[in-house]
Amino acid sequence: GQSLEQPSEVTAVEGAIVQINCTYQTSGFYGLSWYQQHDGGAPTFLSYNALDGLEETGRFSSFLSRSDSYGYLLLQELQMKDSASYFCAAARMDSSYKLIFGSGTRLLVRP
Amino acid sequence: GAVVSQHPSWVICKSGTSVKIECRSLDFQATTMFWYRQFPKQSLMLMATSNEGSKATYEQGVEKDKFLINHASLTLSTLTVTSAHPEDSSFYICSAPRASGSYNEQFFGPGTRLTVL
Numbered sequence: 001g002q003s004l005e006q007p008s009e010v011t012a013v014e015g016a017i018v019q020i021n022c023t024y025q026t027s028g029f030y031g032l033s034w035y036q037q038h039d040g041g042a043p044t045f046l047s048y049n050a051l052d053g054l055e056e057t058g059r060f061s062s063f064l065s066r067s068d069s070y071g072y073l074l075l076q077e078l079q080m081k082d083s084a085s086y087f088c089a090a091a092r093m094d095s096s097y098k099l100i101f102g103s104g105t106r107l108l109v110r111p
Numbered sequence: 112g113a114v115v116s117q118h119p120s121w122v123i124c125k126s127g128t129s130v131k132i133e134c135r136s137l138d139f140q141a142t143t144m145f146w147y148r149q150f151p152k153q154s155l156m157l158m159a160t161s162n163e164g165s166k167a168t169y170e171q172g173v174e175k176d177k178f179l180i181n182h183a184s185l186t187l188s189t190l191t192v193t194s195a196h197p198e199d200s201s202f203y204i205c206s207a208p209r210a211s212g213s214y215n216e217q218f219f220g221p222g223t224r225l226t227v228l
Contacts, residue, residue, distance in 0.1 A: 033215045042115075042204065042219040043155065050215070087154065096168055097214045098145070101155040 002026035004088055004102030011108045012078055020073045020105045022088035030091040032064050032071045033099065038084045046073065075107070083109045114138060115207050117220035124195055125228055132190045132223045134205030140185035141207035145217065149202040161188040195227045
């Protein structure tokens with residue numbers, strides 16, 4: 001089967017750093033993407049890791065370890081607007097290319 | 112950045128009727144689009160891959176005759192929920208890859224909330 005596990009909820013204070021973990025089990029794995037979704041809104045792309053290591057994009061960084069089937073999203077200098085759901089998504093190929101989404105993590109940023 | 116639109120944004124219908132949802136890529140062409148379903152506070156579940164000019168590819172457990180997908184042009188894919196029932200009530204979202212070969216980065220539409228009475 002295929003699955004991506006994330007913590008259901010994370011709470012942090014404004015200005016802090018938070019890490020959202022994702023462990024995956026999937027065949028035909030290409031890489032790991034991260035998406036942000038505010039309530040009632042569309043998911044928006046944050047980052048993608050095809051290779052092991054850290055990718056940095058402004059306040060957001062994402063890490064992948066293929067040998068551990070593990071990745072994380074790191075959010076720095078948290079702002080209130082970062083309160084949202086965050087999804088890891090495995091890019092995989094079987095008969096066609098597709099994204100399989102994780103269970104999602106709701107991040108609540110408090111003052 | 113690229114924009115994907117969906118229409119309608121919400122729809123309420125009676126049980127037994129059919130509902131069509133449109134997904135358009137506004138400033139780029141998309142030979143492939145994806146349809147997802149999302150229940151409140153849950154993840155996005157991939158329903159099917161829509162391919163321009165050919166049949167859609169459905170995920171296991173998704174009824175092809177229930178959820179009809181048509182990708183008639185490089186900018187438009189439609190999802191028709193046939194003979195809708197209350198259990199079909201959900202948030203339906205489409206997406207399109209940023210570019211051919213760049214499927215890891217998807218642009219998502221704003222979603223359509225379907226309520227079946």
